Amino acid sequence: MAEQESGAREPAEFGLDDAALAAHPTVYAADAFAGRTVLVSGGAGGIGRAAAWLLGRLGARVVLAGRNAEKLEGARTAMAAHGLYVRTAVVDIREPESVAALFARVAAEAGGIDMLINSAGGQFPQAAIDFSAKGWNTVINTNLNGTWHMMQAAARAWRDAGRAGSIVNIVVVTTHGLHGVAHTIAARAGVIGLSQALAVEWAPLDIRINCIAPGVIETPGWRVYDPKAVAAYPRSNPMMRNGSTWEVAEACAYLGGPAGGFVTGEVLHVAGGSQLWGETWTIEKPDYFRV
Ligand SMILES: CCCCCCCCCCC/C=C/C(=O)SCCNC(=O)CCNC(=O)[C@H](O)C(C)(C)COP(=O)(O)OP(=O)(O)OC[C@H]1O[C@@H](n2cnc3c(N)ncnc32)[C@H](O)[C@@H]1OP(=O)(O)O
Numbered sequence: 001m002a003e004q005e006s007g008a009r010e011p012a013e014f015g016l017d018d019a020a021l022a023a024h025p026t027v028y029a030a031d032a033f034a035g036r037t038v039l040v041s042g043g044a045g046g047i048g049r050a051a052a053w054l055l056g057r058l059g060a061r062v063v064l065a066g067r068n069a070e071k072l073e074g075a076r077t078a079m080a081a082h083g084l085y086v087r088t089a090v091v092d093i094r095e096p097e098s099v100a101a102l103f104a105r106v107a108a109e110a111g112g113i114d115m116l117i118n119s120a121g122g123q124f125p126q127a128a129i130d131f132s133a134k135g136w137n138t139v140i141n142t143n144l145n146g147t148w149h150m151m152q153a154a155a156r157a158w159r160d161a162g163r164a165g166s167i168v169n170i171v172v173v174t175t176h177g178l179h180g181v182a183h184t185i186a187a188r189a190g191v192i193g194l195s196q197a198l199a200v201e202w203a204p205l206d207i208r209i210n211c212i213a214p215g216v217i218e219t220p221g222w223r224v225y226d227p228k229a230v231a232a233y234p235r236s237n238p239m240m241r242n243g244s245t246w247e248v249a250e251a252c253a254y255l256g257g258p259a260g261g262f263v264t265g266e267v268l269h270v271a272g273g274s275q276l277w278g279e280t281w282t283i284e285k286p287d288y289f290r291v
């Protein structure tokens, strides 16, 4: 990974690139997802892209969804060159009509899906006292409402087709130590509660729902964080390192696939233990907390 003169890294260089994702070893059997179709929102981003690569390499047909057609096409081209089955679809998860159109297209062109990974999301770092109404609503709309629109559309499709399904929602660590992103903590705590409620309500439909709470995972999404905050991330968990998108992808394969067949309503932290120890400041740490 290249470094700028200041020592800060170029945002585009955070995380694993396509060449690394094509070659990274996996613990799963080569045909573990053969015959399955997986929809990944945020599929051209860091975590979603790694999950798409892994599941594609394990035999799944993959549909990548996001707002930016160019980013999606870049991801599709790289995966297709590796012989993987990949389709793309533009969606804004905040718009129910856009989500409905996505699911109609996926039904028509891919015959529906078996698994949904909700990796689309994000936030900006700011002291909560300074949030504007628009900023708050943007983060809640993206992470809570957007994830809900995707979950409901998937469940309706599975119910109508009499087909089983599983959902993996990517959230954040909500219980301890993540500061300066209170809007996203609120939204993701909502997603976790929603997922637990629906794990029961939708069990009769043979739908499993789980969440993954990543810790500090190097991705291009880190571009919105101050380089000084990013430099401190490796010391924010007891394992004293950043995580990789591959580590989250393998957790997605476990929870969303056959290995997790008896797991629902769970939150799996892939966070190096940061849910128990450490603190991550995405804004400047107030003097009050300095010892
Ligand atoms: C020790 C335990 C802890 C565990 C360890 C956890 C480690 C966590 C590490 C850090 C936390 C998590 C990191 C990640 O999730 S990175 C990957 C996710 N990707 C992103 O976050 C992408 C970057 N974010 C965005 O793109 C945007 O923030 C957003 C999600 C909001 C999407 O925005 P959209 O493009 O739709 O909207 P706009 O940019 O037009 O903005 C809309 C309004 O939102 C307000 N806003 C936006 N940015 C800012 C900002 N920087 N400061 C203040 N306000 C902001 C604003 O009102 C915008 O409207 P206006 O432009 O009209 O003002």
Ligand SMILES: NC(=O)C1=CN([C@@H]2O[C@H](COP(=O)(O)OP(=O)(O)OC[C@H]3O[C@@H](n4cnc5c(N)ncnc54)[C@H](OP(=O)(O)O)[C@@H]3O)[C@@H](O)[C@H]2O)C=CC1
Pocket: 041, 042, 043, 044, 045, 046, 047, 048, 065, 066, 067, 068, 069, 071, 091, 092, 093, 094, 119, 120, 121, 122, 123, 142, 146, 170, 171, 172, 173, 213, 214, 215, 216, 217, 218, 219, 220, 221, 222
């Ligand atoms: N990286 C980390 O350290 C951590 C990440 N997470 C969470 O994991 C998830 C994935 O993060 P990561 O891969 O790092 O982030 P990225 O920013 O790399 O990817 C997120 C993707 O979400 C898509 N997206 C954002 N808003 C929308 C929308 N309204 N509709 C459709 N797609 C959208 C973006 O694609 P496009 O721009 O094309 O729409 C983007 O590619 C996020 O929810 C993030 O907050 C949680 C904890 C830590």
